[in-house]
Amino acid sequence: MTTNPGDSTFDDASVVSINIFVVLLCACIVIGHLLEGNRWLNESITALIIGLCTGAVILFAPGGRNYVIMMFSEDLFFIYVLPPIIFNAGFQVKKKQFFHNFMTIMLFGVVGTVISFIIISFGASQVFRIMDLGALEIRDYFAIGAIFSATDSVCTLQVLNQDDTPLLYSLVFGEGVVNDATSVVLFHAIKKFDLVHIDIKVIMKLVVNFFYLFSTSTFLGAFTGLLSAYIIKKLYFGRHSTDREVALMILMPYLSYMLAELLDLSGILTVFFCGIVMAHYTWHNVTENSRVTTKHAFATLSFIAEVFLFLYVGMDVLDMEKWRSVSGSPEKSIRVSLVLLGLVLVGRAAFVFPLSLLANLSRNSQNDKITLKQQVIIWWAGLMRGAVSIALAYNQFTSSTKSHQQGNAFMITSTITVVLFTTVALGLMTKPLIHFFLPPSTRHLTMSLSSDPSSPKSFLSLLLLSAGQAIEVETENSVPHPTSLRILLTTPSRSVHHYWRMFDDAFMRPVFGGRGFVPLVPGSPTEHDGPD
DSSP: OOHHHHHHHHHHHHHHHHHHHHHHHHHHHHHHHHHHTTOOOHHHHHHHHHHHHHHHHHHHSSGGGGGGGGSOOHHIIIIEEEEEEEEHHHHHHHHHHHHHHHHHHHIIIIIIIIHHHHHHHHHHHEEEEEEETTOOOHHHHHHHHHTTTOOOOOHHHHHHTTSSSHHHHHHHHHHHHHHHHHHHHHHHHHHHHHOOOOOOOHHHHHHHHHHHHHHHHHHHHHHHHHHHHHHHHHHGGTTHHHHHHHHHHHHHHHHHHHHHHHTOOOHHHHHHHHHHHHHGGGGGOEEEEEEHHHHHHHHHHHHHHHHHHHHHHHHOOOTTTTHHHHTOOOOHHHHHHHHHHHHHHHHHHHHHHHHHHHHHHOSSSSSSSSSSHHHHHHHHTTOOOOOHHHHHHHHHSSHHHHHTOOHHHHHHHHHHHHHHHIIIIIHHHHHHHHHHOHHHHHHHHHHHHHHTTTTTHHHHHHHHHHHHHHHHHHHHHHHOOHHHHHHHHHHHHSSSHHHHHHHHHIIIIHHHTTTTOOOOOTTTTOOOOOOO
């Protein structure tokens, strides 16, 4: 049997690449553990820095300039890396907090992203025409708005903690997921419609198309989650093998994501809501061993994907091919990056503070309102840009007809520069910023007041707060806090969540299972707390 030398070379290169990434992943895990208590660094920044260092080593190695390991792949990112991260986020999210702030999240994630998109698109079209970047079309300027409206939800998840700052985490994380989906939907809508002659019909088509994609993507994710719950509840694989139910829980969300991509929907929204529904129903229908296995398996896959993603982006930065086209005018490249960074800052501030004020109008409780300090943190945490922006930029500006145009080369290098700067520089300052605006004592009190006041655990936490701590926080923030009894008495006895639980218990759980409706089979799951 003969072997093709070309195939052998390709296989050797693939094996070397895989070995490099596995070693780097292990190194990131070890270094991240050692830096666990560091005030400045987090695992995403550590992985990015290690990726940069590795890229530099490969670059100066013999033949390193042509090494394929440093080339960013849009398909690899969207098909393999992103799904486990978004699904685990939905699977582990605190559902009460998320849906309690759902309207505010939608306000930030949809309306805010559109505002940012308009400001960045308009600003880029005005400034870049003066700078004479080359043959950029109106579609390119709209694409720039969509690209730089996408925040980095992956990095944000590692900065905030949903136990310490439940309101902040819920708003920033929820907005990040909806924001990414909105940006991707806007980006694909831009490529689909004729934007040369914009009129009211084109705008209406864009609006209708967006709401269609948003609603159908959400429905597909919820439907897939309910289908998995129904199948596992009726067939109950755990009687014979836990491997089958674990495999089904892993494959069904990935199927929902790929179906969304096949139908030109938003895979991000689909797999996110699939995770929420599966945590509410499917997870409670499997055996105890499968519960433990899936919970840790999803978290582990998400963790590895996140570390791999930042490694990948860091190594891609030093791919010299993309920098050669702008090497003749580095000053212009820096100016383009600064303009884009400025538009990102202005675009985010233009909606965070006004929409926070609007959201506070519908919040009756003083403790439920978004304070100015929290608004600053929300604005700051959403300034980071990541792999979604890079993937969309590659999609727009690296086609065969555009790859050698100077304007498109500037867009690619400037996107990488903005992503690198915001992730490292702004990411390094995020933890100290949160410690400055929200000291640990304040965060502990905020966590207690932000919890469900009707729950015994929350009420007990409020009663156990020391008087000295409450006075200290009150003096520091100059905001009067109501007593625990007042909070309890002013809590509405009939909320939307109350009626949803009634509907859920009466109609949904008898069909799809969930906590309290597990079939009575020997060895069936017992009642335990699941993903909240």
